[in-house]
Amino acid sequence: MKGAHVITLQDSRSYTPHAPKGATDDYHCTLVNPQLTQNSFIIGSHFYPNSPEVHHAILFEVPPSQAAEARAADKGGMGWTCFGEAGVGQWLAVWAPGHGLDMTPKGTGFYFPKGSMVVMQVHYNLLEGDKPTHVQLKLQTVPSASAHLNPLQLDLVLAPPDVPCPSGVHGPLCNRAASLANLGKQFGPSAISFVDGLEQSCGRSTVDPPGGDTTSCTTPVGVSGKILRIQPHMHLLGVGMKVTLNPGTPQAKVLLNDTRYDFDYQRYFDMPQPVTVEAGDSIQVTCTYNPRLRQELPQLRKLQPRYVTWGDGSSDEMCLAIISFIGNSSGNSGNLAPGAGVRVKKSRSRP
16 A cells, blocks of 8 residues: 555564473563554554464554553563463454465554554464574554545454364363363463353353364354454364354355365455444354364374363364454444453454
């Protein structure tokens, strides 16, 4: 876009990932300051992992009102451990293997007020290594006063994976309760609470939810708008994702049917035409896994067999549709899927 400015953000020091005892993953957050002096839109982001240990990264915008909180968490520029969420800010962009320069859909951008900062939350997979890393982020920005863009928003639609050990595979962690207890030892009690909350939000039992190679959850839509893009995210056992608008009704519409999900090439899918959604509609996400991959993939086959649930580790799983949308013409904003069991607010709009 004419007038775009590229900002390069990189911490002054490298970071060596380290996992909690008994775990193989590290989530580390770093605070960086673009030092923008005018309100802007971010129209492109390019995250450089610079290391095979980097599993994925989430970028959070920290508005000026949260700057003091972010600086306190940053501990004098050393960053902080941040399993789950960064604890401050709202989602700005996501990087996963297979991505390079990610541009927002035409005519849109993420509104970024002057004085805002960025948290780079990086998930390191120590099954790949534990060498010092030095990630980098480049942002393309344009002044909001002259850009005349629609403010893009992100939200998530989730389902809880409950993948039993395959037939003929046995071990103490093949018991779901034992697997969850082990998850809590690695990432803290909040990891178990999140799994329980997600099961409840999808109308499932927290003690004995349905298990299998496929999981699904239907979430009500909270605001009206237009869906422009969907990015699937699962971990190493994921093989397919379907996203359906208003499932089980005459108006049902399949928005995405990715039958060849590849962890190493997590592409996003632009809608051929913007898809209109109204408050009161529903969105269903369905994920399919191949549990045999745990015994086959080099990263996983040396680990204990386990009942796989939602978790922050590379050897755990997720079922996550990242939806990019714009609010309706009246400027409506808010969470597209407020019932999705997500821990922090991710939607964003132009003030």
